[in-house]
Amino acid sequence: MPKTAGQKLGSLLVPLFLLAILAGAVTGAGAGAVLSVISAVQSAVRPELRMGPGGFGIFPFLAGLPVGAMMSLAPAAGSAVALFVQAWNAPFPSVKEQTRAAAWGACSASVLLTAGALLWRGADPVAILAAGTAYALVSFLLAFAITARLLRHLESREAADTGAN
Numbered sequence: 001m002p003k004t005a006g007q008k009l010g011s012l013l014v015p016l017f018l019l020a021i022l023a024g025a026v027t028g029a030g031a032g033a034v035l036s037v038i039s040a041v042q043s044a045v046r047p048e049l050r051m052g053p054g055g056f057g058i059f060p061f062l063a064g065l066p067v068g069a070m071m072s073l074a075p076a077a078g079s080a081v082a083l084f085v086q087a088w089n090a091p092f093p094s095v096k097e098q099t100r101a102a103a104w105g106a107c108s109a110s111v112l113l114t115a116g117a118l119l120w121r122g123a124d125p126v127a128i129l130a131a132g133t134a135y136a137l138v139s140f141l142l143a144f145a146i147t148a149r150l151l152r153h154l155e156s157r158e159a160a161d162t163g164a165n
Helices: 009-045 059-071 073-089 095-118 125-164
Strands: none
Touching: 009 059, 009 073, 009 125, 059 073, 073 095, 073 125, 095 125
């Protein structure tokens, strides 16, 4: 049975975390940009507000960068743990199985973070569940895309290395 790209999990961890942080920062900036647009629309509709829920101008966008990067660490860790558990259970998983495991690991870590936020005093459960569902879904999709691309890259690089030898 041929060795798959993800068997060298150590070579997968650093790029996985870096790509997850980059995707988290971009996603956080996107969410901040949406809040900026909502604030601008609310200020245009009701001038007495001066600002909407997102705050002044570009601030939500800039604040979304580090917040998104930090919030991407939990799903990235969940992906890494899921890949290690899968490698422990199945010695030679396919790229598709590894991608699926990483995506479910990221989703699980997001759900755990949401469950922790629900235990916070004074939190609105409906809002947290809605935001947590979106967080878990985005984490699943981003982990699936990042891991699939990364594993395909590693697989093609290994194929080129074995073809050159």
